[in-house]
């Protein structure tokens with residue numbers, strides 16, 4: 001069963017070896033023992049529902065607890081401690097677009113706020129109810145999970161938009177096809193959620209981001225329904241899909257989505273290359289992506305991330321052998337690992353790999369084969385389970401991400417890492433910080449940073465620590481010209497920084513769109529943009 005207060009299936013864990021625990025203790029010190037609330041205790045805090053009865057809605061307390069938060073670090077603190085929790089008044093499970101329509105009409109009739117909910121894997125506060133005088137209904141779309149139409153000639157597949165990653169891929173794989181969208185949250189996140197947050201899968205270099213994969217579909221809005229046709233391309237004015245991509249549940253509920261699929265590639269491998277220094281690694285990775293080599297993935301870790309991943313991996317004897325071999329080839333303590341994904345027909349994959357490794361070699365890269373890549377593929381959706389383990393050991397771990405153009409990649413990366421390192425200096429708390437470039441483009445790259453810190457003595461202290469870290473990093477991103485999000489979206493946590501890249505007029509345009517589709521402000525209030533636009537002006541002043 002899915003954990004109610006953390007990541008993943010509660011039958012699965014990610015235990016750490018004692019050597020890995022020792023490394024952590026060395027880096028940030030021993031963590032305090034957290035005191036977690038039980039589900040039973042939390043259920044007792046759920047107030048009576050304010051919703052009028054409806055056949056699609058349950059008001060059961062446990063359902064309301066399970067839909068109170070997403071998966072951000074503040075969400076984890078809230079679910080573990082009960083601190084600051086606001087529960088939806090009920091949860092609905094629509095089975096069709098008509099049910100979605102009926103729920104929106106119910107919301108309008110009874111002045112109910114509706115939160116569209118896919119897999120609840122948001123890491124920026126997208127699905128959290130805010131305190132509100134009106135009742136709040138979470139609309140869980142997970143029962144809209146069927147493959148509705150599939151046409152191999154057109155390579156288009158239409159799904160219920162609440163389908164989660166594994167169900168979507170299983171239904172396509174049965175036909176010999178794949179969507180190829182694999183965010184790390186794949187186990188639980190849904191097609192509609194990917195669209196509404198502009199998600200990026202781990203193999204976006206080969207398959208494209210969700211923007212490229214989403215072809216059309218059906219959306220129910222308070223102002224009426226939108227049917228978005230799946231043209232291969234169109235010059236008929238602005239694209240309505242662009243208005244819904246990243247709309248974060250504010251403009252409508254996507255009930256059906258048509259996606260561009262492709263045959264399962266016979267080869268889908270990952271190889272590892274080590275570079276002696278970050279400078280050489282960045283040059284090598286940039287050369288490969290700018291050469292346009294058809295690859296599925298490039299993922300480049302800094303020396304600290306490379307060291308951390310090797311330390312946490314176990315396999316000490318093998319890693320010792322690897323490091324001795326690398327040092328003979330002048331790759332030492334500053335080494336950076338680049339994961340290179342190849343896919344497609346065998347001949348094409350062989351050629352892509354040859355060209356990529358040749359370019360890497362020109363920049364000092366040493367290829368070490370597929371062993372590490374296979375490990376990465378095996379564990380690619382397992383890493384999030386580490387958060388539960390670390391919490392139990394008294395550590396917080398969170399990630400943040402941005403993107404920028406090539407000249408600015410290393411300066412921005414250093415600025416974000418520096419901000420995180422210094423953020424808790426006043427409390428004399430070390431923070432372990434490491435980064436990789438996860439989605440590379442010809443013009444620049446995304447930057448994905450992980451930080452580990454000790455929990456505070458209680459929930460308030462832990463939240464204050466997280467807030468200090470997150471604010472320092474977000475301000476560094478904005479000040480150094482990065483986007484506030486490459487893939488996680490805006491939600492609540494990134495909302496104050498949106499004006500820096502959209503501008504006041506841009507935010508007004510977004511607000512005008514939400515008003516067109518949702519004049520009564522029923523859908524997911526307070527996410528993406530303020531309920532009242534004057535909030536953006538406040539932030540602009542604050543950032544100035």
Ligand SMILES: Cc1cc2nc3c(=O)[nH]c(=O)nc-3n(C[C@H](O)[C@H](O)[C@H](O)COP(=O)(O)OP(=O)(O)OC[C@H]3O[C@@H](n4cnc5c(N)ncnc54)[C@H](O)[C@@H]3O)c2cc1C
Pocket residue numbers: 007070071115116117118119120121122123126127141161162182183184185188189190191192193194195196197198199200201202247248249250252253254255384487488489524527
């Ligand atoms: C461990 C972990 C790893 C992650 N890795 C990645 C990653 O690799 N790449 C990445 O891009 N993101 C990642 N994320 C973030 C998250 O998984 C994505 O934002 C994902 O797209 C959210 O999908 P969801 O179905 O869970 O949506 P939810 O969290 O349920 O909702 C997110 C937002 O979308 C809206 N929404 C959901 N469904 C619909 C719908 N059908 N119609 C209209 N609005 C809707 C909601 O109202 C909300 O505003 C990760 C998160 C976690 C916890």
